[in-house]
Amino acid sequence: MAISTIDAGLLEALTGMFSGTVLLPDDDGYDDARRVHNGLIDRRPALIARCQGAADIADAIGIARSSGLEVSVRGGGHNVAGRAVADGGVMIDLAPMKGIHVDPAARTVRAQGGVIWSELNREAHAHGLAVTGGAISSTGIAGYTLGGGLGWLMAKHGLGADNLIGVELVTADGETLNVDDESHPDLMWALRGGGGNFGVAASLVYRLHPLSTVTGGLIAHPIDAAPEMLRFYRDAVAGGSDDLTVFAGLVHAPDGSGHKLAAMVVFHTGSPDEAERDLAPFKTWGTPLVVEVGPMPYPVMNTLLDAAYPKGALNYWLSSFTTGLSDELIDAMAERFASVPSPMTVILLEHFHGAVTRIAPTDTAVPHRDEGWNLLLPSEWTDPAHTEANIAWTKDTYAALSEHFSGGRWLNYLGDDQDDAIRSAYGPNYDRLVEVKRRYDPDNVFHLNHNIVP
Ligand SMILES: Cc1cc2nc3c(=O)[nH]c(=O)nc-3n(C[C@H](O)[C@H](O)[C@H](O)COP(=O)(O)OP(=O)(O)OC[C@H]3O[C@@H](n4cnc5c(N)ncnc54)[C@H](O)[C@@H]3O)c2cc1C
Numbered sequence: 001m002a003i004s005t006i007d008a009g010l011l012e013a014l015t016g017m018f019s020g021t022v023l024l025p026d027d028d029g030y031d032d033a034r035r036v037h038n039g040l041i042d043r044r045p046a047l048i049a050r051c052q053g054a055a056d057i058a059d060a061i062g063i064a065r066s067s068g069l070e071v072s073v074r075g076g077g078h079n080v081a082g083r084a085v086a087d088g089g090v091m092i093d094l095a096p097m098k099g100i101h102v103d104p105a106a107r108t109v110r111a112q113g114g115v116i117w118s119e120l121n122r123e124a125h126a127h128g129l130a131v132t133g134g135a136i137s138s139t140g141i142a143g144y145t146l147g148g149g150l151g152w153l154m155a156k157h158g159l160g161a162d163n164l165i166g167v168e169l170v171t172a173d174g175e176t177l178n179v180d181d182e183s184h185p186d187l188m189w190a191l192r193g194g195g196g197n198f199g200v201a202a203s204l205v206y207r208l209h210p211l212s213t214v215t216g217g218l219i220a221h222p223i224d225a226a227p228e229m230l231r232f233y234r235d236a237v238a239g240g241s242d243d244l245t246v247f248a249g250l251v252h253a254p255d256g257s258g259h260k261l262a263a264m265v266v267f268h269t270g271s272p273d274e275a276e277r278d279l280a281p282f283k284t285w286g287t288p289l290v291v292e293v294g295p296m297p298y299p300v301m302n303t304l305l306d307a308a309y310p311k312g313a314l315n316y317w318l319s320s321f322t323t324g325l326s327d328e329l330i331d332a333m334a335e336r337f338a339s340v341p342s343p344m345t346v347i348l349l350e351h352f353h354g355a356v357t358r359i360a361p362t363d364t365a366v367p368h369r370d371e372g373w374n375l376l377l378p379s380e381w382t383d384p385a386h387t388e389a390n391i392a393w394t395k396d397t398y399a400a401l402s403e404h405f406s407g408g409r410w411l412n413y414l415g416d417d418q419d420d421a422i423r424s425a426y427g428p429n430y431d432r433l434v435e436v437k438r439r440y441d442p443d444n445v446f447h448l449n450h451n452i453v454p
Contacts, residue, residue, distance in 0.1 A: 005088075006046060006067045014063050019052035020096055033093055034085055036074065037138070039312040040387070041082030045072070045091040053112075054202040057092055058174035061200070064090035065172075065445065072448040073200050076116045076140015080317045081415045083196075083448045084143070092200060094142065099203070102127050107208045108165065113142040113201045121299040129208035130298045132160045135247075136309050137302045142201050147412035147450070148193045148366040150374070152216075152267045152301060155245045155354030157209050161192040161364055162356070166205035169198065172445040176202070190436040193365030194426070195411060196449040197433070198440045215268040215275035216301040217293035221286055226250055226262035226334045227327075230349075232285050233264055234325040242354035243270035244278050249348035250337040254307065258343040266293055267301060313344065314384065316391045317415055318398040319376040321368060321408035325349065329404040333375075336397040341389045344380035347397070349373045367427030368408050375401065376413060414450050422450050 015022050023030045024047060033048045035041075046069055049060035064071045070089035077084050077095070085091050097112035100120055104127040111120050118137035124130050132153035134144050141160075149160025157163060166180040169191070177199070181188050190198055221229050233248045240246075245267045253259040266282055268275035272295060283291050322329060333347050340347075353371045361367040368374075379394040381387070411425040423430055430452070437444075437454045444454050 005069065006063065010063050010066055011047075014049075014059055018049070018056055018059060020056045021050040023048040023050060033095070034091065035312070036077035036079070036082055036084050037309075037311050038080050038082050038315040040314045040316070041085060043082065043085045043087045045085060046088050048091045048093050050093045050096050052096060054168060054170050054176045057094075057170040057200045057202055058176065060090055060092045061170065061172065061445065062174050070448060071445055073196050073446070075113050075142030075201075076138065076144070078139045079143055080315045080413070086448050089448070094200075094202075097202070102129065102208070104129065107210075108205055109208055110166075110203050110205045111141055112203045115141050117141060117144070117302060118299065121302050124208055125212065125297060125299050127208075128210055128212045130211040131163045131206045131208050132157050133302060135302070135305060137299070137306055138309070138311070141204060143196065144412060145204060145206075146191060146193070146201060147195050148368075148410065149412070150350060150352075150356070150410065152245055153209075153211075153269070154352070154356040155242045156269050158355045158359060159193075159364075159366060160206075161366055162359060163207045164192055164204060165207050167191050167201050168203040169200065170202055171199040172441045172443060180205075186432075186436050187440060190365050190433055193411065193429075194433050194436070194452065197437055197446055197452045199446065211269060211298050213295050214298050214301050215270075215272065215279065215293065215295050216266060216304065218263060218265055218290060218304070219282055219288050219293065220251075220253075220261040220263040220290040221288050223250070223260035223262055223337075225286055226337070227330055229262045229264070229286060230325070230330040230333070231327065233349075234330075236281050236285070237351055237353070240353065241270070241278060243268050243274060245351060245354075246282065247348060247350050249346050250333060251346040252343045256343070260337065261289070265305070308344065309380070313380045313382055314387060314390070316379045316394050317377060317413050318394050319374060319410050319413040320398070320402070320405040321370075321410070322373045322375050322404050323406045325373055326404065329401065332401055332404070336400055339393065341386065341393050342379060342381040344382070345390070346378065348376040348378065350376060361427065362429060362432075365426065365429050365433060366411075367429055368410065372406075374410050375405070376410075411450055422452075425450060426452070
């Protein structure tokens, strides 16, 4: 849809009162603002509303609705499906909204919708506090949390969504609601994992936990040891304490050499003695090539994998929860990894246990509460000429491993071609989410997301 479909009078009224910046396709900064993390996404909104607060968001929704244009919402821009940006739509860009206020006495933080995890972690850490955030520090807090939010702290403190206690939400009709368990119990329930379906989160309030120094790092083995290492890993994490989280997978050496490795990324929130005791088996198993494990501030742990996910790389992701980690699945992973076309791509196992699994599947909108693994194929490459081969490998690998999948899908990892997976992501909560959607967004203004159709 062309920009001419926005009435000049409406546009003038918007720019006259807007605190942020309104960008049209010919404006400086438009091309930077429309770019998101995934370099495959190349869309041109009719208007980008770079908001400063809830009032700007409400006005941007208003002009989109009056003009009959689609609304997309950008928090941190990390969604691989690129739903933060739509051709011909109004992109509500929260990137300038960076306010963070920690209340150390209450152990809470309120952060605006454009904040990313490195920023929130830094402010919370200044008070010796933290909350579950993404495994990569450049992910936006808003899309991540509304989509559930798994990460290093989930065994200790639950998902990001489990720690969300309030949302300043701008609804489809431009109203600003202060949502919490008392004021809007159903809506608050839906915001804990129901995605961007119910409105725009101008700011989010989280419960924080005392945490400063953690123990973490990388243990890597030759790729030939992968089948044995993954069997060891499966058995070693069984019954582990809430302090311990280990993700494992088949990866490439971070030095860019393209060498394949079998690796475990370990994380421990206990005292140095407890960490040493619990991590010793992982550090001493087999004949590792690399054991780089030690104490570090939690915000540093959150950046360890950042370099592997540069902005602008081309991404195509598939994932599913598994039915355990059988020898057959391990062997199939190793076999598929032998033909991986990109030295940036990994096959990753994310272990769910502890606090995240002690919440009932219908207590929040996130139903995935079983102990076990989420298997992620985050394919990444840089040369557009290799796009077809990388997408084909990802789809073929997903199909080859699918007999080991449970049917549950992690909402935050769904791509654009996966509308049929949405029910698998919301599981038994889908019908209740539809009811909440009908109440707060009956016209489905917020549909550029993993959509719950009212
Ligand atoms: C490198 C990388 C690492 C990742 N690591 C993790 C991880 O460890 N754990 C995990 O769970 N996920 C992870 N993800 C997935 C990520 O959480 C989702 O892609 C999430 O949508 C990103 O949030 P964002 O705000 O950055 O995204 P955006 O692309 O800005 O937004 C995605 C969608 O979220 C909604 N949204 C965003 N902001 C708002 C808002 N303020 N109000 C209402 N709706 C909003 C909109 O529907 C939007 O389309 C990762 C993704 C990448 C690319």
